[in-house]
Amino acid sequence: MSRLVTISLLLISGLVILVLQACKKNDATPYIGTSLEFIKPAGWPTPAYNFDSNRLTVEGFALGRKLFYDGKLSMDGSVSCASCHQQYAAFTTYDHDFSHGINYKHGTRNAPTLSNLAWSNSFMWDGGITNLEQVTIAHITSPTEMGETINGVLKKLQVDATYRKLFRAAFGDENVTGERMTKALSQFALMIVSNNSRYDKMKRGEITFNIAENMGYDIFREKCAGCHAEPFFTDHSFRNIGLTINGSLKDYGRMRITGNSMDSLKFKVPTLRNVEWTIPYGHDGRFNSFDLLMEHYRSKVIDGPTTDPLVKNKIPVSNFEIGQIKAFLYTLTDTAFLNDKRFSSPD
Ligand code: HEC
Numbered sequence: 238m239s240r241l242v243t244i245s246l247l248l249i250s251g252l253v254i255l256v257l258q259a260c261k262k263n264d265a266t267p268y269i270g271t272s273l274e275f276i277k278p279a280g281w282p283t284p285a286y287n288f289d290s291n292r293l294t295v296e297g298f299a300l301g302r303k304l305f306y307d308g309k310l311s312m313d314g315s316v317s318c319a320s321c322h323q324q325y326a327a328f329t330t331y332d333h334d335f336s337h338g339i340n341y342k343h344g345t346r347n348a349p350t351l352s353n354l355a356w357s358n359s360f361m362w363d364g365g366i367t368n369l370e371q372v373t374i375a376h377i378t379s380p381t382e383m384g385e386t387i388n389g390v391l392k393k394l395q396v397d398a399t400y401r402k403l404f405r406a407a408f409g410d411e412n413v414t415g416e417r418m419t420k421a422l423s424q425f426a427l428m429i430v431s432n433n434s435r436y437d438k439m440k441r442g443e444i445t446f447n448i449a450e451n452m453g454y455d456i457f458r459e460k461c462a463g464c465h466a467e468p469f470f471t472d473h474s475f476r477n478i479g480l481t482i483n484g485s486l487k488d489y490g491r492m493r494i495t496g497n498s499m500d501s502l503k504f505k506v507p508t509l510r511n512v513e514w515t516i517p518y519g520h521d522g523r524f525n526s527f528d529l530l531m532e533h534y535r536s537k538v539i540d541g542p543t544t545d546p547l548v549k550n551k552i553p554v555s556n557f558e559i560g561q562i563k564a565f566l567y568t569l570t571d572t573a574f575l576n577d578k579r580f581s582s583p584d
């Protein structure tokens with residue numbers, strides 16, 4: 238008898254815990270609103286992002302879009318996400334090696350292009366952040382970028398009637414929380430997919446490449462795709478391509494995160510999608526042109542202890558071949574994406 242009581246008590250308490258957990262989960266993310274479909278391009282792998290943890294809605298995306306373009310996220314109102322991630326430049330800062338934050342302070346790294354983030358599970362040049370929502374928090378609180386506190390931002394949003402309406406539409410009530418804000422920003426960022434370049438159209442059989450583009454594609458597959466792998470043009474790994482270290486920045490890349498000397502000078506392989514627009518190149522934007530970067534690959538690679546085997550003997554390419562590679566890389570420009578109204582400023 239008493240055993241039965243104990244068992245039922247256990248069952249009941251188990252049930253209570255389950256119900257409580259369910260409530261807690263729902264409380265944290267009571268998504269209402271219209272589902273927004275994330276379309277995975279045919280043939281691409283399953284995204285790395287866990288969409289169950291952040292259900293995309295039309296209203297959540299709209300809130301994220303407004304936040305992305307809003308200076309309120311910074312201490313003095315002068316810097317928004319879009320100040321450094323400009324759509325026409327594939328969401329990098331065009332023609333800037335280091336991006337500028339509040340009070341004209343600048344950071345130490347080149348703003349990366351934002352696209353196809355749903356397939357990435359490590360962010361920043363050194364992969365120091367493994368959660369997309371954390372990227373937002375890091376940017377807002379960085380003294381050289383937005384220089385704010387999360388509470389400071391939340392207060393500014395809470396007193397703004399438009400934001401209260403947007404939060405209600407996306408999450409069911411007017412509670413402005415850090416979790417909701419970062420998740421809405423992620424919803425916006427995740428939807429930024431680039432898959433309509435000439436390259437994508439060629440892959441889908443809609444167009445054919447010209448001779449130069451085809452030759453460039455062949456050279457690229459032989460000499461570059463070992464790291465810049467299709468369809469993202471990055472394999473999301475960290476590699477040292479034998480650059481000299483910038484003496485004043487002393488940026489050792491991945492080693493700063495892992496503490497492992499074998500990771501010294503390794504940086505994330507950047508995507509080459511829309512590379513025509515992401516000048517200057519490299520983690521510190523040291524290359525002002527594609528030709529300078531190619532000169533590095535063919536004649537300046539330093540063969541250090543962590544230099545990648547694929548580049549340690551340099552990459553032999555003639556001037557003619559560089560021209561062909563460039564013709565191919567320009568097929569990665571996705572004009573529809575660069576001009577997509579869904580990703581532009583809502584105001
Ligand atoms: C002051 C310029 C600046 C601002 C403002 C800024 N970013 Fe960034 N962003 C950068 C730089 C620079 C990096 C790379 C940092 C690093 O590698 O350490 C980066 C990295 C990222 C990444 C990682 C991309 C990847 O592939 O690893 C995402 C996502 C991102 N930013 C989104 C945002 C969002 C969302 C906001 C607004 C909350 C924002 N950024 C505001 C400059 C900026």
Ligand code: HEC
Pocket residue numbers: 457460461462463464465475476477478480504505506507508509512515517518519520521530534545547548552562
């Ligand atoms: C061993 C792997 C590897 C190979 C092979 C390789 N790359 Fe890279 N590439 C990288 C890494 C890592 C970076 C970032 C380096 C840094 O900033 O420290 C990079 C940066 C770039 C950039 C700058 C992109 C940006 O937005 O900053 C371009 C363009 C580029 N590579 C093109 C090429 C081409 C073209 C080839 C073939 C000729 C090639 N790469 C071969 C790993 C590689």
